[in-house]
Amino acid sequence: MAELVIEQLTKSFDGAEVLKELSLQIQEEEFVAVLGPSGSGKSTLFHLIGGLYEPDTGAIRLSGENINGQKGSVSYMPQSPSLLPWRTVLDNVLLGAEIAGRKDQQAAVQMMEKAGLSGYEQSYPYQLSGGMKQRAAFIRSLLSPQPLILLDEPFSALDEFTRSEMQKWLLDIWHQNKRSILFVTHNIEEAVFLADRILVLSEKPANVIAEFQVDFPRPREASITLTEEFLRFKRDIYKVLKKHE
Ligand SMILES: Nc1ncnc2c1ncn2[C@@H]1O[C@H](COP(=O)(O)OP(=O)(O)O)[C@@H](O)[C@H]1O
Ligand SMILES: [Mg+2]
Incomplete structure (x- = not known):
């Protein structure tokens, strides 16, 4: 059975349709990238899967269970890092695990080190740069135990070098601990690589x-x-995107 099944999802805001009868499936342990122009409704799709919005029509099922409007079923990294300003960076990173009752401080400290955030454990979010906040939110989602992870443009605020490091690291982690990943990006190369x-x-x-x-x-x-x-993929995908502009 597919991990995530989305059927005929429709969502409008003030009468304007953002998603129209969108269907997709993700298998267990599959890594799927969602690529689309900005403003196409990618984050809206994630809000729906994450249970922050309810669809007008359509179904969202996770391992057979209807999760329409249900929060907490998936691990979700929103496009804006949304760290809690009153918690330290370490406590922010541990939030998802803590809610699930699986707090592992040592794993969190190790991950922060891997992500270049060593020494910031006891800092507060306002003391971090945009890219550092993004990395903290990324670790928070990896440390949450749910079998499906949604990542909404997780590396968009990073410079080219750091982005490439984070991509390799994400693949390593996913390799060691296979889960389903749905990854939003508007970067064709990133989608093909991951x-x-x-x-x-x-x-x-x-x-x-x-x-x-x-x-x-x-x-x-x-x-x-x-x-x-690889270049052929990039060309073919670019053509599809161009044609639908
Ligand atoms: N809460 C909302 N209220 C009204 N319009 C919204 C809301 N959320 C998103 N939209 C609209 O939906 C469209 C898609 O937005 P979004 O899902 O953020 O796109 P993407 O993530 O692909 O860039 C945009 O036109 C945006 O203005
Ligand atoms: Mg978006």
Whole structure:
């Protein structure tokens, strides 16, 4: 059974449709990237899966269970890091695990070190740069125990080098502890490098206009981005996006 099944999801705001009969599925342990122009409804889709919004029509099921409007079923990293200002960075990073009753301080400290946040454990969010906040929110979602992780443009605030480090690290972590990942990005190269499968969304009202299976063997090295096959993916996806502008 697929981990996540979304059927015919429709969502409007003030009469304007943002998602229209959008359907998709994610298998257990699958890494799926959602690629679409900005304003197409990607974050709205995540708000719906995360239970922050309710759909007008359609179904969202996780391992067979209806999760429409239900918070806490998935681990969710929103597009804006939304750290709690009154908690230290370490306590922010531990929030999801703590709510689930699985707080592991040592794992959190190790992850912060990996993400270049060592020494900031007892700092407060206002003391961090935008990119550091994003990395903290990213770790928080990884430390939450749910079997499906939603990542909404998790690396958009990072410079090219840090972004590439974080991508490799994410793949390592996912390799060691396989879960389903739904990853929103507007970066074609990032989608091809990370995902098993890429869903391309149309402009709003969004629905899935193309799907690409990406079968590069894992573990993946950054050098695959220079191969002919990788460039072909980039061209093909770019064409689909262009055509629907
Ligand atoms: N709470 C809301 N109220 C009204 N309009 C919204 C709301 N959330 C999103 N929208 C609209 O939905 C569209 C898609 O937004 P969003 O899902 O954030 O796109 P993306 O993440 O793909 O950039 C935008 O036109 C945005 O203005
Ligand atoms: Mg968005």
